[in-house]
Amino acid sequence: MGNYPFEFYVAALLVLIAILIAALIVGFVWLKKKRPPEVSKPTSKEREKLVTLEEALKNTRSSFFGKIKNIFENPEVSSNQLEEIEEVLYTSDLGPKTVQRFLGVLGSENKISLEAIKATFKNEMQEIFQSVNPHLNYLDGGKPPTPQIWMIVGVNGAGKTTTIGKLAHRLSSAGLKVMVAAGDTFRAAAKDQLQVWAERSGVEYFSPPGVDSPSAVAFDAVKVAMQKGMDVLLVDTAGRLHTQSHLMEELKKVKRVMSNQNASAPHEVLIVLDANSGQNALMQARQFHEALGLTGVILTKLDGTAKGGVAIGVVNELKVPIKLIGVGEKMEDLRPFESEKFINSII
Numbered sequence: 627m628g629n630y631p632f633e634f635y636v637a638a639l640l641v642l643i644a645i646l647i648a649a650l651i652v653g654f655v656w657l658k659k660k661r662p663p664e665v666s667k668p669t670s671k672e673r674e675k676l677v678t679l680e681e682a683l684k685n686t687r688s689s690f691f692g693k694i695k696n697i698f699e700n701p702e703v704s705s706n707q708l709e710e711i712e713e714v715l716y717t718s719d720l721g722p723k724t725v726q727r728f729l730g731v732l733g734s735e736n737k738i739s740l741e742a743i744k745a746t747f748k749n750e751m752q753e754i755f756q757s758v759n760p761h762l763n764y765l766d767g768g769k770p771p772t773p774q775i776w777m778i779v780g781v782n783g784a785g786k787t788t789t790i791g792k793l794a795h796r797l798s799s800a801g802l803k804v805m806v807a808a809g810d811t812f813r814a815a816a817k818d819q820l821q822v823w824a825e826r827s828g829v830e831y832f833s834p835p836g837v838d839s840p841s842a843v844a845f846d847a848v849k850v851a852m853q854k855g856m857d858v859l860l861v862d863t864a865g866r867l868h869t870q871s872h873l874m875e876e877l878k879k880v881k882r883v884m885s886n887q888n889a890s891a892p893h894e895v896l897i898v899l900d901a902n903s904g905q906n907a908l909m910q911a912r913q914f915h916e917a918l919g920l921t922g923v924i925l926t927k928l929d930g931t932a933k934g935g936v937a938i939g940v941v942n943e944l945k946v947p948i949k950l951i952g953v954g955e956k957m958e959d960l961r962p963f964e965s966e967k968f969i970n971s972i973i
């Protein structure tokens with residue numbers, strides 16, 4: 627030991643320290659590499675994928691096809707399956723007319739396989755949805771020759787104002803110039819709610835101060851939308867008046883004054899229906915259709931409801947297409963209706 631000069635020990639110590647520091651650095655870098663990358667916030671497109679239609683329609687599936695499946699899994703009912711199926715159908719949200727159509731194609735054979743039922747019902751649903759066209763023009767962009775005027779109707783609480791907000795967002799994201807008009811003049815809160823949505827989606831908001839007649843608002847809105855070169859005007863409307871017939875008369879007037887201003891308007895009369903209201907939704911649709919001639923249905927709150935089957939009844943009975951569906955309260959939770967996906971999610 628004593629043979630080496632003092633400097634030798636100092637140098638050896640320094641080398642050792644250097645090796646230690648280098649090892650620490652290598653270790654640190656290696657550990658950092660191994661750590662999983664930070665989870666980035668999903669973009670709106672990715673979030674859209676998160677709420678799948680299948681998830682949204684889980685309850686509808688179990689309340690309809692789930693019950694039919696149970697019949698086959700219960701050995702006690704093997705002798706009167708058809709009766710049991712009939713009962714499930716009549717307690718579903720299809721509506722009696724559609725149930726009869728389904729039973730008609732099943733025939734009177736008491737012994738039928740679950741697979742055969744599934745195939746028969748699927749086929750029937752496909753036929754029902756294929757009898758109408760669910761396409762909504764300009765939903766994904768394009769330049770309309772004149773402003774497209776879409777009137778949004780439906781009972782209070784169905785989701786009209788929220789849907790207009792989501793729709794405005796979708797259309798303006800597709801590059802269209804959008805204006806929303808506060809035609810529900812009977813409730814101050816309705817105007818404010820629409821304004822919030824307009825700001826959120828960055829579109830024009832139209833609500834002339836002091837004008838409290840819905841048809842006057844609609845008339846002016848069409849004029850201003852044409853002057854400003856808007857691509858789409860979405861007109862919100864009231865969902866309740868003193869009586870239902872007052873409401874229908876008011877809405878008919880709104881529709882009339884729009885066509886006085888622009889002969890081809892309104893280009894769409896869309897009813898917003900809350901899927902949770904089941905058979906009531908079908909009744910509402912019928913009433914509004916008789917008064918206004920609907921061009922399409924927007925079925926909201928499909929997320930979580932067990933009554934999504936009403937979609938089939940509405941289309942079968944009224945021959946009005948479901949054009950859009952609402953699957954949540956957020957801006958991105960509005961989708962075009964795709965019948966194949968819908969059918970595969972419920973049966």
Ligand SMILES: Nc1nc2c(ncn2[C@@H]2O[C@H](COP(=O)(O)OP(=O)(O)O)[C@@H](O)[C@H]2O)c(=O)[nH]1
Nearest residue numbers: 782783784785786787788926927952953954955
């Ligand atoms: N879960 C869910 N809630 C919705 C959907 N669409 C609307 N809502 C909610 O339904 C409620 C009533 O909506 P609103 O737009 O005010 O209905 P309006 O009276 O027809 O204008 C609000 O709380 C909305 O957030 C949907 O697709 N899913």
Ligand SMILES: [Mg+2]
Nearest residue numbers: 786787810816
């Ligand atoms: Mg509203």
